[in-house]
Amino acid sequence: MSQLTILDNYFAEKREKHLEELKKFLSIPSISSLSEHKADMQKGAEWLSDSFKQAGLENIVIDETKGHPVVYADWLHAEDKPTVLIYGHYDVQPVDPLNLWESEPFNPEVRDNKLYARGASDDKGQVFMHVKAVEALLELEGSLPVNVKFLIEGEEEVGSPNLEEYIESNKDKLAADVIVISDTGMQGPGQPAVCYGLRGLCGVQIDVKGAKGDLHSGLYGGGVQNSIHALVSILESFRDEEGTIEVEGFYDNVRPLMEEEREAYAALGFNEDELKQEVGVTELFGEKGYTHLERVWARPTLEINGIFGGFSGEGIKTVLPSEAGAKITCRLVPDQDPEEIVTKLKAHIEKHKPAGVTVKVTEFDKGKPFITPFDHPAIQAAGRSYEKIYAVPTAYTRGGGSIPIVAAFDEILELPVVLMGFGLSTENFHAPNEHFHLENFDKGLRVIGDYYNELSSLSKEELKK
Amino acid sequence: MSQLTILDNYFAEKREKHLEELKKFLSIPSISSLSEHKADMQKGAEWLSDSFKQAGLENIVIDETKGHPVVYADWLHAEDKPTVLIYGHYDVQPVDPLNLWESEPFNPEVRDNKLYARGASDDKGQVFMHVKAVEALLELEGSLPVNVKFLIEGEEEVGSPNLEEYIESNKDKLAADVIVISDTGMQGPGQPAVCYGLRGLCGVQIDVKGAKGDLHSGLYGGGVQNSIHALVSILESFRDEEGTIEVEGFYDNVRPLMEEEREAYAALGFNEDELKQEVGVTELFGEKGYTHLERVWARPTLEINGIFGGFSGEGIKTVLPSEAGAKITCRLVPDQDPEEIVTKLKAHIEKHKPAGVTVKVTEFDKGKPFITPFDHPAIQAAGRSYEKIYAVPTAYTRGGGSIPIVAAFDEILELPVVLMGFGLSTENFHAPNEHFHLENFDKGLRVIGDYYNELSSLSKEELKK
Secondary structure (H helix, E strand, O other): OOHHHHHHHHHHHHHHHHHHHHHHHHOOOOEOOOHHHHHHHHHHHHHHHHHHHHHOOEEEEEEOOOOOOEEEEEEOOOOOOOEEEEEEEOOEOOOOOHHHOOOOOOOOEEEOOEEEOOOOOOOHHHHHHHHHHHHHHHHHHOOOOOEEEEEEEOOHHHOOOOHHHHHHHOOOOOOOOEEEEOOOEOOEOOEOEEEEEEOEEEEEEEEEEOOOOOEEHHHHOOOOOOHHHHHHHHHHOOEOOOOOEOOOOOOOOOOOOOHHHHHHHHHOOOOHHHHHHHHOOOOOOOOOOOOHHHHHHHOOOOEEEEEEEEOOOOOOOOEEOOEEEEEEEEEEOOOOOHHHHHHHHHHHHHHOOOOOOEEEEEEOOOEOOEEOOOOOHHHHHHHHHHHHHHOOOOEEEEEOOOOHHHHHHHHHOOOOEEEEOOEOOOOOOOOOOOEEEHHHHHHHHHHHHHHHHHHHOOOHHHHOO | OOHHHHHHHHHHHHHHHHHHHHHHHHOOOOEOOOHHHHHHHHHHHHHHHHHHHHHOOEEEEEEOOOOOOEEEEEEOOOOOOOEEEEEEEOOEOOOOOHHHOOOOOOOOEEEOOEEEOOOOOOOHHHHHHHHHHHHHHHHHHOOOOOEEEEEEEOOHHHOOOOHHHHHHHOHHHHOOOEEEEOOOEOOEOOEOEEEEEEOEEEEEEEEEEOOOOOEEHHHHOOOOOOHHHHHHHHHHOOEOOOOOEOOOOOOOOOOOOOHHHHHHHHHOOOOHHHHHHHHOOOOOOOOOOOOHHHHHHHOOOOEEEEEEEEOOOOOOOOEEOOEEEEEEEEEEOOOOOHHHHHHHHHHHHHHOOOOOOEEEEEEOOOEOOEEOOOOOHHHHHHHHHHHHHHOOOOEEEEEOOOOHHHHHHHHHOOOOEEEEOOEOOOOOOOOOOOEEEHHHHHHHHHHHHHHHHHHHOOOHHHHOO
16 A cells, blocks of 8 residues: 555544544634633643644643743654644634624534634644644654654734744754745645745835925915925836836846746636636736736735825815825835835935925835745645645745745744645635635645655755755 | 195095994994804995995995895996996904904904904905095095996805806996906005906816725735826826926916016015925925916916825735825916816826726816906006005016906906905904004005096006906
8 A cells, every 4th residue: 555545544534533633622712812812822722732742742842922822842753854844823813703603613513524613724723734644644654754843823813923032042943944834725626735935025104294384275386395296206206107116226136937937827827807807907907027926926016005195075175285195015025125125215215305395204014025946845845745635736826915924934944934725715714604624624634644755755955945 | 736635635634534434344243154143244234335325326235145235336427437346345254263352353443553353454444445435536526537336245255155146147237347356465564566367276086996995915916006006197197397287288378477577576576585484395396487476376286185095094004905086276377268177187187097997087166267467557557556655666466376256257247357455464364353554544545546546547448358
């Protein structure tokens, strides 16, 4: 029997037992944002710790932080083999509005081969799969093909306020060759995806001031600079009419798309007409020479998020406004540096400042973009594992948004990050009736099990980023 | 004795009597905007009617309108001589906040040769001067050098909602050769001004819509048009960086400044440094090739009065906003037509509409610009009358704002309009402690008397616009 068949049989046999265990995990209302659930957070951490123990993991510890605890465990006996750091979270979102749930959020129920409960998909279900994959391999083989370290936190749903510090102070303990995170989505039903990059973020608020107070446009209009005109002039200078950003040096460090990436995106057969219908526009818009997916995954942006100034009530007020402001943010891609981009934005604003006004620029929080190269062996291996189980080509994707903690892992631990998700975008995470398709639970256990084997065939040298 | 000396002596002799009469007029709280003063409005109209009778005017009538009455009177026995239509208003602004008045607003009081009362300067005091000038000439000469018609309304402070209709339905009754309005200001203390032009107004609201709802800038940013960017792009296309308006055909009908006008403005010795200090800017801004006064008096503008869209709260929200809007208004100069300019604005917006959005344009109320040519004999004669009494050169000015009713006179009656004011900008009209400098009351009576004589030396043909 092949290793995969053995795994298949094992998971088939244990299915009911596993589901019962997962239901217990899901029945703990570990809502990190609500202080009345502090004890439940502790329970969640303890349940996980017990589960690690049962799986055969070692050095299990519930590490206190300033907020909710981090649960750590490892198994480090695969000499000379790579070490995999598995990150996930045991906290969940609140459940309001409760009346929209068809079954109780913390009373898990299987309907139509879907498991309904808060956290089923995001992220307890997916964390549980990693634990069970390890348990299966240890039971079946007595050892793992790779070393593993679990780092499961309790504050992901509140923005991981204490995790970066935890990682910084535990760099040695967390040292690994690759980090695997199962907290993102598949490309669609039956269509697995490996996400290997996310965009970063930076932004500024621009406040323009002209005259010391609003002026009458009859008495002064045409003779004193208008703060909104001045602001508009700065904003318009940022982009050309096709959306290309005209800030000097903005694209300097943008890593070009590899031909293989463009082919991979094209192979996804993204339907632009469906997108138009979804968002309600007659035409898409963006940088020339790139497809929609390339634009939102691999190209940086500069978007005006808000603008304000002068009179916005009903009708007319012939005022020459003293003040106007706008908020802009940039989504950044590798290898743009948020600090450097903000410096360039400021220089651009200074250069394009119209006559007759003063301009104040305030920086927003920044986040670095992240990428594990498309052709990195850890990424390609993940794709192969998916393909073995799902029997369709894996989608290689990036995300247009930012997950700050991923960037932190990337930056502090300097590891290749593999985002290997089993959720579906329709599974109502953060909403009532969250559920998890058990088809992906069943297949996912085998994908993960296989992936550990795939990784064991790679040398530490090959895994280096 | 010269005619002027005779007038001088007459007004000097009657001064106390005149002031007592004016105080009675000012003691009537004819606040047009407050319904509890409806009876006072009637009292004001009746007082005026009695005053006309005492002066020797004829055909006196209190004409009812849908709002407060108009008071009409005439004297039409100057055969073959021009007819002067005198417009003014007997209604006043509210008096809040009452506690800031040093003396009761409707208990007139002279302090330091200034008459304090609501309406002292705006406009009862100035209307009164015209009545007394007529009375003087009739008493002294037994006749007037010109025909006169008084049209004194009671709704100027609420936007003259019924006057245009009144003028339309009484075109024959109001027919004249020139209209004189004393409801504006002098250039400064001791510095008389004739205002011979005002700017008009038109404007639109521009509403831009992109996607049907706000989008996440991570998931969609760079791939769907941003409504604020699109709006900014339209707005920026309206003007170049020096403030010249780039709407096609915008300047087509702009009447160029006459060399004499430019010289007259330059002669005013306008202090741009004082203006900068007043409004709090380090540099003025406007169309190249024009001085500040030329820009605000004789050049059209396009100003953004308000802008709104997306997130304007504290901090950051990475939204790609669905909707954004702006309000713009244009100050127009002769011979621009508001309808035509709005048509051109719309064509410009259509032409500059960026991809991926829809744009809605909503028109605001319009007002025509007005001008009586600088070299018109009625304007120059007014200047001469001022100079005889004030013994300094008269300032020939225009106003940057709009007085809709002046444009209506200009348009319906097709008469040269002479704005011959005796107020000072420091006299707190519309504010507590409104007052009128009696120096200008004394001199103004003589200027007006002299002006009627000056006009009588002009033929109807010469006065044609």
